[in-house]
Structures are given as structure tokens and as C-alpha cells.
Amino acid sequence: MGAYVAKRLLAAIPVLFGLSIIVFVIMALIPGDPALAILGSFATPENVAKLNQDLGLDKPMVQQYFIWLGNMLQGDFGRSYTLNRPVIDEVLERFSATLILAGPALVLCSIFGLLAGVISAVKQYSWADKGLTFTVLIGISMPSFWLGLLLIFSFAVKWRLFPPSGMYAIYGGGDLPDLIHHLTLPAITLAVVATGVIARLTRTSMLEVLRQDYIRTARAKGIKERRVIYVHAFKAAMVSVIPVIGIQAGFVLGGAVYIETVFQWPGIGSMLVKAISTRDLLLVQGGVLVVAAAYVLFNLLVDVIQSILDPRLR
């Protein structure tokens, strides 16, 4: 297992390397440059040239890339021109905020998705199944930013049960209950869509497993129904569900972009959106690399869990 993990981690290096080149090229291809973004209506060719020189952006693209790469390998991710602070500080701060949001969302969607899927499968075609399937379908179909706005409107503005935005109270607060209080609405919003996908898949997978011969055998042996479902069937069904939860983790990270904007959550999604629109190349590079590295690690984790569940994969 250790060798496998080490091999996978080594394989991630060319992936990240290639990614950094792609990001650099894309950022070079989109029109407009940072000096233009900073100067706005004052962007005379003269002012743009002066500022580009001050920012070190007057050098050829290839040279810029290697300067960046060299610095990065020494742990220096550069300085953001729009935020006037080291990229690494901003990226790590923002990424941990995203994890605080995405982690609970992923837990929520896994618990509710699995629960709904199992109930639907065990009670196939019952009212519970139909009701759950219907609810889940609404969840999948609803744009998450819209759901977010609806939740803000009802729970924050109308009933004032939760704050509409931010991560901590602006005055006082700053402790765990305060964080949970701010986290509730965005985490639920983020979890809804993924819950639907996981529920649908768990249902299908469970139905398939429940039709297998060994389940019939287990029932024939007189094993309690509860044990048949939660031990024999569920564990087998998880083998095909776990990778989907892994993929959902990607969706949750991606979906965080909208949710972070709607709830003003200081995460990496909203940071990247702004960094791209202001052409803050170094910030985009740093942000994308950290997200990609996290994604690679998470996929690895999923594969390891899967191989533990299903010995055939080892």
C-alpha cells in the first residue's frame, strides 16, 4: 500500500507541472493585461508600459514562466498585484476557508445522499421512494446560487435566524458556534445538488446488489433483514458509490465558486474568479495549483478507501 501511494504521489508531479503551463498559456492568450486592469480609463500606452515594467511583465512570456517556476520551486509563489501581498498567504488562507465550507458540505451530502438512496432502494416504489426521488430531483435541478439566494432571503432577511454572509460575526464572535452559525446556510446550499446525485446512485447500486444471489442466500440463512441490508448489501454497494462521492468532492469544490460569491465566503473560488477578471496571473497560478494538488490527493484517498472495501482492486 505504501509503495502504491508513493507511486501515485510521484505521478502527480508531472500533472501539476503540465497544469501550471496550461494556466500560464491560457492567461497569456486571454486579451487584456494586468496594467490595463489596474489603470482602467487611465491606461495610456505610456502608463501601461511603465506599470508593466514595474510589475516585471515586460519580459517575454517564456522567460516570465521560468522565473515564476524557479521562484516557486524555492517556495516563493510571488506577490499578487491586485492584493499587494504574497500569493501563498492569500491562497492558503482562502483555501482553508473553502475546506471549512466544503468539508461539512461533503459530509452532509454523503450522509443524506446515502440514507435517501438506501431507503429508496429498500422500499422500492413505495411512497417513501417516490417522495425521496421527487425531492432529490428538485435538488439536482435547482441552480445552487438561486437556492442560496432563496435561503438568504427567508432565513437571513425575513426570519433573521442566520447571518446572510461572511464567515465570522463582524463584531464580537469569532468562536466555533459563531462559525457554525455562519456556515449553516452556505453548507446546506452547497450540499443539496451533490446529495441528489449520491442518492440517485446509491439507490441504483443498492437495487442491483439486493438482486444478487448471495443476498438471497443470506436471507435464506435467516440473517436479520437489517443486517442483510446494512452489512451485506450496503458494503458491496459502496464500492461503486465511493468513487462518485470522490467526483462529487470535485463538484463541491467547483460549486463553491458560486456559493462563496453569494454568501461572501472568503474561499478560494471567489478569489480565483476575481483574480482571473483582474488578470492577476500569479494569484491564478497559485490558486489553481493548490486546488489541483488537493484534488489529486483527494482522488488518491478515494482510491485507497475503495481498495480497502474491495480487495479485488488491490
Next chain:
Amino acid sequence: MKRFLAAALAAASLLFASPGYTQTPPNVLIVGQIAEPKSLDPAADTAVNDFRILVNMYDGLVRYKDGTLEVEPSLAKSWTISDDGMTYIFKLREGVKFHDGTDFNAEAVKFNFDRMLKDDHPYHDTGPFPLAFFFSSVKEVTAVDPLTVKFELNAPYAPFLSNLAYPTGLMISPAAVEEYGKEVGRHPAGTGAYKFAEWESNAKVVLEKNADYWDGAPALEAVIYRPITDANTRVAEMLAGGLDVMVEVPPDNLAQFRDNDAFAVHEQAGPHLWFLILNAKEGPFAKKEIRQAANYAINKTALVDNILQGTAEVAAGPTPPAFAWAYDETLEPYPYDPEKAKSMLKEAGYDGSEVTFYVTEGGSGMLDPTAMGTAIQADLEAVGMKVKIETYEWNTFLGKVNPGLEGKADMAEMAWMTNDPDTLPFLALRTEAFPDKGGFNSGYYSNPKVDELLESARTSTSQEERAKLYKEMQQIVHEDAPWVFVANWKQNAVTSAAVENFKLQPSFFLMLQDVAKP
């Protein structure tokens, strides 16, 4: 399971009972901003969003008089200008200290300008300073004695005083720059009514009262700026009671706040102009009559009332009325007259060729550019002009428009916010300001008389004389119609009922020195 549910309910009720975030405390003003500031170093900032913080922490040598765009003394008590307009001597206020305890004096003024303008200054590398060109006319700054500072210019430059009142001219403590270097933007020290307390990235910037402020300590104990980028979320925070002041309210939400006694809506016209650049070099708009016809054909009142929902006023000419001293009151906007436009197009021999119209989807001061572009297209088509819209993201748009419209487009949307009546026409209407000469005259308008008027207005040191020249320029430009003059935006803000003495300024700066919230 039941026990679990009970525990969960108890936990939830505890959460709901957490101390009232909906109540902002007295004497602390919470301001909803549109973005995280870049820096709190006035020499490094370029955005109005950041200026809203800076102007409350720092002072400049001069400032805008309340409710106007005319300069009055601030850190400088008085000044004299030499007859040739090349030398400015300022007498500084005595006994003023920066928040870090160091003295404000002539050496500090010299430090501030040398740092921005001289490549060999030891702290020039704490930049870049994108707006340093505001002071590119400055040749040398000399500290004559501790309370006298002399500016020598390389050419007479009338907007100099008004540029000093701009945030780029605010004075930062040299000691702070020396101590923190590039990080000074996060450890700022000025002389203003509020001093810096805390900056938690992406959450808040906190300023607290400067009890020793030379112009009288403010009533508030603290001001907290919160960045909330999404306009809907900003509105929700305001409605939920999490903000005391919210700026840049979307037009759609203004009525909602107006109808509610818990809020007050503030509006103030500013030095903003929204216009269409017409390509006077080639295509149909090379003819003056066709440019005028476009001005008649577009229903500006409908744009301002329907799309902008009253958050702007119809513009009459190239100079916004907010520059009261330089604005020609006799100028009337082109009336909406599609019949006249039609006959003018016919007389001018418009051949029905299609015009290309550059539209952007956002951008600073651009208001609602996509909807406005579509309405303008409909108005022009109604008088028989075929219009093809090309829409670009803001930075791409600037990259296309700033180098000039030649060979690409016939018209383009544009908006400017400036601090002096000189800036926009000087940079965008002179022959010397054609894009290939480094200016913003993307439509290639050229009139020797306008060039002459603008040159003399820039070198004159008498405001009266300048006003006369600007007024004459406005008449000619109005008649020549190099642009379609569309709208002057009114800045808006909403405050909660507890906020007192709040007032918006034509400069668009958010001055909070006199605000109270008992």
C-alpha cells in the same frame, strides 16, 4: 435517535440565541464595500472602493470643500502660486502628528512625492504607484523650512491643486514606509480623523477614532469596512441589519429602501460622464450631421429613467455639471427627435451601411452597459441605421477601444470619472490625444479651436479664466458632437435610520468625519 434529535434541537436553539448580530453596536459604523481593498497605501491605490477608506485615515495638503469639487486648505494652511504658474509654495499646519507619533512637516511632504516620482528614491521600490502620473508635472519638491514646502513644475499645470486633493496626494507617514517597506499598505499611518486598527483579509478593515485629530475628533468610536462583492448579498446584509451604510445600491433595490422607514437613501451627482465614442475618421460618423443625428435619435431620458431607474441624469455635453464652476449652464441636452434624426440622415446622404457598435458587459462607471447598448441599438435602428453589436468583457473591451476604433468599429460605449474638468477633454478630445500619440481620443475628433482652448485652460492659474475657456470648449464640442452625450451618474448610498450627518460628496469619496451613530 430521540435523544440525538433532542440534543440537536438544543444545539440549534443555542445557535439561534447567539448574540444579536443583527444589531450593530452604537458609535460603531459598519460600511458595506464592494470589494476587498488592495492596499491602504494612498500612493498604491487606484480604486474608488479603496479611496472610501483612505480619505478617512489620511489628509492631503488640500481637500475638496464640503459638497463641491473646489479645493480648500487641509494640511496646508495656505499657498501662493507664482505668476508663471510654475511654482507653488505651501505653508503647512503646525503641530500635526501622524498616527505613529512622528511629526508631519515639509520633509514628510517631500518624502511622499519623491517616493512616488523618483526612480532612485530609496523607497521607490515599495510601489508600483500606478497613478503617479497625476503629478508628472512636478519637477522638484523642496522643504524650504519645516513648515514650508515648494513645488516646482516643469510646465504650468492648472489641475495641480485639484490633483493634490485626489487620494493619490494623501500623506503617509515616512516612518511607517521606512519600517514596513512593501507591507506598509497593511500597516498604514496617516494624519486623518480615524487611525488604522485592524485588517482581517476578506472580512474587515477596522479604523478607530483619532482623538487628537487636528480638525476635531470624530463622534464615532470606530468604522468597520466589510467587503461584499455580490450586490444581492450586500442588499440582504443591509436588510438583515448587518450594515449601517451600503454604497452602490443596484437601481432595482433603491425603491425597496425608499419605502422603508428603517433606511435613508442618499444620492449625489458626481463628475461622471457616460457617452458613446463616434468614429469621426471613417464611416458614416465622419460627417458631423450624422453624429448629430445619432444624438437626436437616442432617447436618453428613457435610458436614464427606465434602464437606470433614475440613478443618473441626462448629460448635455462633455463636462459633468458636478464641476459647477466650469460647467456651462446654458447647454441643453440634444432633445429626443427621431423625425429630425431621420431627415438629417437623409440630407447627409447616409447610405444605410451597417455600423459596428462596441458594447461591454461591465466595468467601472459603465452602469448597465449591455441593456443600454441594446436600447441604443433599437433607437438607432428606428431611424434607419443598421447597428451590429459586438460585446466584450471589460478588459478585452478596453484593449480594443483604447488603441482607437479605426478599421474596427464606428462607435463604442465609454464612461469616465475624473476630479478636474481638464482631465477628460484633455485626454480624449484633443488632436494631440489620438491613440497613436498616447491619448484616449479613440474616435479621432479634431478641432484646432478646441485644442487651443484646452491648452490655454491647462496653463492658466485663474479659475475664472479657466471657467470661461471650458465653457467655450463645451459649446463647440456640443455642436461638433464627437460623442453621443448620454448620462451623468448619481452615486447612491443607503444608511440605517440610526446614522446621522451622513452626506455623499460630488468627489465620490465617502467622508465619515462628521457622521454619528448614537
